[in-house]
Amino acid sequence: MRLTKRRQATSTVIGIGLLAVMLFPVYWMVNTSLQSGNVGASSTLVPLHPTLAAYRLALSQQGGDIVTSLTISCGTVLLSLAIAAPAAYVLAKSRIRGRSVILLALVITQMVPGIVIANSLYPAFDQLGLLNSRLGLVLADTSTALPFAILIMRAFMVSLPGEIIEAARVDGAGLVRTFVSIVLPVSRNAVITAGLFAFLFSWSDFLFALTLTTGTNLTPVTLGIYSYLGGEIQSWGPVMATGVLSALPAIVLLAFAQRFIAVGQLNGAVK
């Protein structure tokens, strides 16, 4: 839609105002995290005397949890990519029996509430000794990331030109070699996108962290935030500082992966 200069300026102003309202909570989080946050003191609208005290406190209380979350998230990325990529390739390029049933199942699994899964995983994990373990959480988080990863990579691989694959076949490359040396490198963007989302799913996982741990010896950062909320909150500074820290890996990853992500792929995965 083309607009006159004046209406364009008005639109920009409205747009900025809209964004200010939508992003206010994010601003407020950062703002509070930079204030001393003494007991009972409420925050001022801008951090007049910015201090990193809250971050120091947050890091001393939640630093270990952040490392725990990072470990679990990286594990989830590796596991889900390792399982999803070959499956995505086969589902994109092979005419195997039952393909449409598998695809349908993958879509439906994304709609099953996590609490249903957690309810049954708890007794099973208890028997297998997987409660309170990083491995257990990686396995559980992969269940959230996997279907999405398969669908998103498949959506990309479907559009790979048949010629490059056939060419490799004619040269005598088997399925495995074609996959490793042709399909994976060409699908780099899709793999990175799937990996990024697997990381984000796992990083922000709260439900499995809450239900599949029982004590205080393993607390991912989401659980750390929740444990703040469970008690009477003396000072919001460290809580908000942890909140900001919990968004950092996502921001860093997105900044790094941005040029690889084709938003167009997302549509393929949603449908």
Place this chain on the structure above:
Amino acid sequence: MKTRDRPSTLTGGQATASGTPRRTRGRRLRQDRAVTWLFLLPALIYIALFFGYPIVKNVMMGSENYTTATFYTGSAPWVGWANYSSFLSSSLAGTTFLNTAVFTVGSIAGQFTIGLAIALFFRRRFPLSGLLRSLLLLPWLLPLIAGAAVWRWILDQDSGVLNSTLLHLHLVHTSVPWLSSPGMALYSVIIVNVWIGIPFNVTLLYSGMQGIPEEHYEAAAIDGAAGWKAFRYITWPALRPVVTVVLVLGVIYTLKVVDIILGLTGGGPANATQTLATTAYQDSFVQFAFGQGAAVNNILLVVSLLFAGLYLRVNRRASDE
């Protein structure tokens, strides 16, 4: 059965290139077929273990007296429909169903209307529109529980910024108990969930609008249709398939929300914000009545799958059109 490569082209190429005998080709096809299934197998096993098994197990647990004791004794006596009837006859059941319905409908209505308005707004081209639109996605980078934490602070009755602003502007005379009054808590939780859902709605609706050819609007403009009329007769009909998908997916995602409610209110005060998902959580992981929790979960699962079925139907129709 067909394998992934088309034998006709391959044979031609190979026969002329190297004169590969038929037997080798047959072996390679068989080999490929085996590898194909090996590629797929880990994923299938994973889905079976982490979706198939839990769902079946949950259906069974729903009819068992599965409690803490079960973990020690290993016995979970079969109780038939007892878990269901004890939940359905409890006073909590009515509250839970009503809360789930109000929470879902309220969240979807809010997210969708505001999301649609913002998406329409961004259809205009103006300086910074692209940047502003991508910044709108910033809340996505926050874990939901962190989003819940900041809202809990904003809505804090005594020192939250919302109440202090409202008091300062003399819009209210006493501080509003956003999260601590049973009458208000559910609405506050809905507001937060609307905030969280807006970027999703804007993104899908906006990309749906990008698919509507500009010529349609130009042709309509000649006929004098602009503004509301253009929306009513061009945008809306063309967007309908996307709208249905957005709404149904919204329902499915809202039904499973646990983080936001637990972070903001923990289901309280006085169960005022307890939904099916949080009730199932409380039963199993707070009361350790896993059988009871499974029963509530199964009800939640049936509702979710009904909407999943609806989604698949509308999605198929949408792609047929």
